[in-house]
Amino acid sequence: xxxxxxxxxxxxxxxxxxxxxxxxxxxxxxxxxxxxxxxxxxxxxxxxxxxxxxxxxxxxxxxxxxxxxxxxxxxxxxxxxxxxxxxxxxxxxxxxxxxxxxx
Amino acid sequence: xxxxxxxxxxxxxxxxxxxxxxxxxxxxxxxxxxxxxxxxxxxxxxxxxxxxxxxxxxxxxxxxxxxxxxxxxxxxxxxxxxxxxxxxxxxxxxxxxxxxxxxxxxxxxxxxxxxxxxxxxxxxxxxxxxxxxxxxxxxxxxxxxxxxxxxxxxxxxxxxxxxxxxxxxxxxxxxxxxxxxxxxxxxxxxxxxxxxxxxxxxxxxxxxxxxxxxxxxxxxxxxxxxxxxxxxxxxxxxxxxxxxx
Amino acid sequence: xxxxxxxxxxxxxxxxxxxxxxxxxxxxxxxxxxxxxxxxxxxxxxxxxxxxxxxxxxxxxxxxxxxxxxxxxxxxxxxxxxxxxxxxxxxxxxxxxxxxxxxxxxxxxxxxxxxxxxxxxxxxxxxxxxxxxxxxxxxxx
Numbered sequence: 349x350x351x352x353x354x355x356x357x358x359x360x361x362x363x364x365x366x367x368x369x370x371x372x373x374x375x376x377x378x379x380x381x382x383x384x385x386x387x388x389x390x391x392x393x394x395x396x397x398x399x400x401x402x403x404x405x406x407x408x409x410x411x412x413x414x415x416x417x418x419x420x421x422x423x424x425x426x427x428x429x430x431x432x433x434x435x436x437x438x439x440x441x442x443x444x445x446x447x448x449x450x451x
Numbered sequence: 452x453x454x455x456x457x458x459x460x461x462x463x464x465x466x467x468x469x470x471x472x473x474x475x476x477x478x479x480x481x482x483x484x485x486x487x488x489x490x491x492x493x494x495x496x497x498x499x500x501x502x503x504x505x506x507x508x509x510x511x512x513x514x515x516x517x518x519x520x521x522x523x524x525x526x527x528x529x530x531x532x533x534x535x536x537x538x539x540x541x542x543x544x545x546x547x548x549x550x551x552x553x554x555x556x557x558x559x560x561x562x563x564x565x566x567x568x569x570x571x572x573x574x575x576x577x578x579x580x581x582x583x584x585x586x587x588x589x590x591x592x593x594x595x596x597x598x599x600x601x602x603x604x605x606x607x608x609x610x611x612x613x614x615x616x617x618x619x620x621x622x623x624x625x626x627x628x629x630x631x632x633x634x635x636x637x638x639x640x641x642x643x644x645x646x647x648x649x650x651x652x653x654x655x656x657x658x659x660x661x662x663x664x665x666x667x668x669x670x671x672x673x674x675x676x677x678x679x680x681x682x683x684x685x686x687x688x689x690x691x692x693x694x695x696x
Numbered sequence: 697x698x699x700x701x702x703x704x705x706x707x708x709x710x711x712x713x714x715x716x717x718x719x720x721x722x723x724x725x726x727x728x729x730x731x732x733x734x735x736x737x738x739x740x741x742x743x744x745x746x747x748x749x750x751x752x753x754x755x756x757x758x759x760x761x762x763x764x765x766x767x768x769x770x771x772x773x774x775x776x777x778x779x780x781x782x783x784x785x786x787x788x789x790x791x792x793x794x795x796x797x798x799x800x801x802x803x804x805x806x807x808x809x810x811x812x813x814x815x816x817x818x819x820x821x822x823x824x825x826x827x828x829x830x831x832x833x834x835x836x837x
């Protein structure tokens with residue numbers, strides 16, 4: 349539904365920034381896949397602002413909306429021994445799950 | 452068949468059924484009837500949504516791709532604002548509620564293939580799929596098997612679908628896990644230079660827009676796979692709320 | 697009411713479902729960390745888990761599957777729940793056995809039923825009586 353929520357949470361990242369996905373504990377629910385946690389990627393796009401799934405899943409409608417991004421990873425960084433140099437994977441993550449990764 | 456529900460008398464014959472009604476059919480009827488009885492929605496709401504859900508399908512996506520292939524300005528709009536471009540070909544993501552469906556959201560991103568880049572979509576967490584544009588996802592797309600393997604062994608899975616790509620082509624897996632919905636814009640194949648939009652649309656099959664196949668001038672349907680038939684398929688006999696079987 | 701032999705079958709299947717992680721579990725005093733993490737890993741997060749190739753099939757949709765989809769979506773449309781509540785309930789709060797044992801829309805319809813009870817739109821007994829009434833209506837034993 350077009351229920352897009354917007355707020356005043358700062359968006360910390362821009363296209364091209366190197367980021368690392370936070371490795372928060374796993375409990376009850378998440379839409380941040382295990383395989384991206386702790387892995388470095390690049391911001392490929394800024395998408396929209398909305399509630400985080402961890403809030404929306406419990407219908408916390410008044411929670412703080414945040415910026416979402418499409419993050420691009422090298423497959424070699426995601427999977428040990430991945431044999432193809434150029435292959436990539438993209439998935440979408442909210443600001444809260446990302447931290448700057450530097451160079 | 453007349454409505455004769457005498458629950459105190461179990462001597463009347465059971466309703467005639469081709470195949471016994473399943474546990475899930477029972478549960479579905481119970482949930483739907485209770486929701487209507489409690490005023491959570493009306494039978495008319497359900498009918499209206501069903502009407503929309505029965506007419507969606509991959510044909511919309513095929514038309515979008517064919518038009519993008521023949522009209523560079525339209526292609527630019529497809530890539531910059533997918534939902535607005537869909538409206539130009541008569542697909543309104545706001546349907547059927549005026550605000551879109553609860554599960555699809557109005558965020559479409561079309562992923563353009565190039566000679567050195569091939570996209571393929573998956574939803575490892577559930578089954579996110581651009582329903583308004585491609586219809587309901589195939590069952591294999593929702594299966595744990597495809598979801599487990601595609602992100603980690605994409606070339607192996609694509610090979611099983613009959614698609615072998617050279618190592619120098621970057622394969623980019625798009626794991627659709629939040630509110631964006633994705634569709635692949637494949638490359639227009641050689642040998643279709645003089646074709647009309649209608650002709651082109653015929654070779655853009657569902658699998659090409661998921662990214663597990665490439666369009667070919669000689670193929671107007673997805674590769675033949677085994678089909679598991681439904682016992683009571685959509686469009687057949689319908690258990691109306693409160694109605695007779 | 698299941699017969700004693702039907703009940704025995706249910707018990708047999710139930711005991712086969714329990715050791716889904718291939719280790720006998722009987723309320724251990726403690727759980728090693730890796731076991732703790734693996735047990736709390738949300739069932740829906742399957743990307744990267746090893747699996748053998750299968751032949752991908754097309755499946756024709758059953759009428760009840762479309763009806764289930766529509767019911768869940770209309771409940772969202774009318775504000776009774778949002779899609780993320782459905783995904784959590786449908787995918788995660790049901791345990792691994794149900795997650796893998798039920799068909800795709802079987803999980804959807806089950807979580808819609810549970811949501812109606814959890815949010816107090818119906819009582820559990822109302823739901824049970826309705827299910828019994830529908831079974832009787834369609835002559836299901």
